[in-house]
Amino acid sequence: MATVLHPAPKIASNEGVREALSKALGAAVVEAREEHGEISLRVERAGLEATLRTLRDEHSYQQLMEIAGADYPDRPERFEVVYMLLSLTKNHRIMVKVRTDEATPVPTATTLWPNAGWLEREVFDMYGVIFDGNTDLRRILTDYGFEGHPFRKDFPLTGYTELRYSQEQRRVVYEPVDLPQDLRQFDFMSPWEGADYVLPGDEKAAEKPAPPPVAQPKTTETPAQTGAGAKADEKAAEPVAASAPAGKKRARAADAPAPTEERPSRKPRAGKTAGTAAATKPKKSPATKPAKSAASEPKKAAAPRKRAAPKSPPKSRSTTPKDKA
Numbered sequence: 001m002a003t004v005l006h007p008a009p010k011i012a013s014n015e016g017v018r019e020a021l022s023k024a025l026g027a028a029v030v031e032a033r034e035e036h037g038e039i040s041l042r043v044e045r046a047g048l049e050a051t052l053r054t055l056r057d058e059h060s061y062q063q064l065m066e067i068a069g070a071d072y073p074d075r076p077e078r079f080e081v082v083y084m085l086l087s088l089t090k091n092h093r094i095m096v097k098v099r100t101d102e103a104t105p106v107p108t109a110t111t112l113w114p115n116a117g118w119l120e121r122e123v124f125d126m127y128g129v130i131f132d133g134n135t136d137l138r139r140i141l142t143d144y145g146f147e148g149h150p151f152r153k154d155f156p157l158t159g160y161t162e163l164r165y166s167q168e169q170r171r172v173v174y175e176p177v178d179l180p181q182d183l184r185q186f187d188f189m190s191p192w193e194g195a196d197y198v199l200p201g202d203e204k205a206a207e208k209p210a211p212p213p214v215a216q217p218k219t220t221e222t223p224a225q226t227g228a229g230a231k232a233d234e235k236a237a238e239p240v241a242a243s244a245p246a247g248k249k250r251a252r253a254a255d256a257p258a259p260t261e262e263r264p265s266r267k268p269r270a271g272k273t274a275g276t277a278a279a280t281k282p283k284k285s286p287a288t289k290p291a292k293s294a295a296s297e298p299k300k301a302a303a304p305r306k307r308a309a310p311k312s313p314p315k316s317r318s319t320t321p322k323d324k325a
Helices: 017-028 048-058 116-127 230-237
Strands: 029-035 038-043 063-071 079-087 092-100 161-166 171-176
Touching: 017 029, 017 038, 017 048, 017 092, 048 079, 048 092, 063 116
Parallel strands: 038 092
Antiparallel strands: 029 038, 063 079, 079 092, 161 171
């Protein structure tokens, strides 16, 4: 089987990549990191287009795979735009990041990669980042007339408005959000272990009563509590007879039935058989000849059927002159 040779290695190493790119880009690099097995470069916002062009033309990062956004409200420049580049010849990926705020635009990458147009529209729609030079910067995921940017941290989870189909107006209408119940928070704690805080409704329950005291164990400190003593010792020292005295009969109660041994014998049964075995033995029937079965008898040969003689045709009667008269 022929061996297939690939121009790119199966596993690309990050060894020396961060140092080489930082040296090639020079002052445009603000910070270079290697985290979670990936190379990350944060560059100046003003020189973003020149930096991306250098990475594409001189370092073989031919494809722009994705443009993502992130929101950090505590930073002066709260938004971070992330460009993910792929080198097909090196089988290697890097991330290029820039920071901005709500009012400062970021240079567009549509002059380098045409697919950047839709990717920048997504970041604009979700975060509100403006891209300078994008001629078609409009919303792409949300509806027309949508207010706000959903991926911002200060955007409410329920939004500002909701849309529904109105049966009365026969069209889709926008209305303020009206929730039937408040948004609840769940801590996913085991109900058997209990929570560290008081659950709603538990404050109405009365305090648990103190557990009952443990019962004091009963002790036998005096002989009177155990039944031991001189009387018990004397009773235990009495000899016990091995067997009952012979020839001595106990008095029988007046209403006690007579013992079975003293009852008179039962009269013999009146009949031919005295014992149970003979009485239950089946009687013999008179000997009868076994009936002959139809199968055992030999079949007689059937007598041949006699064929009837053919009838002769009736004789024709001759006519006489008397008959004609």
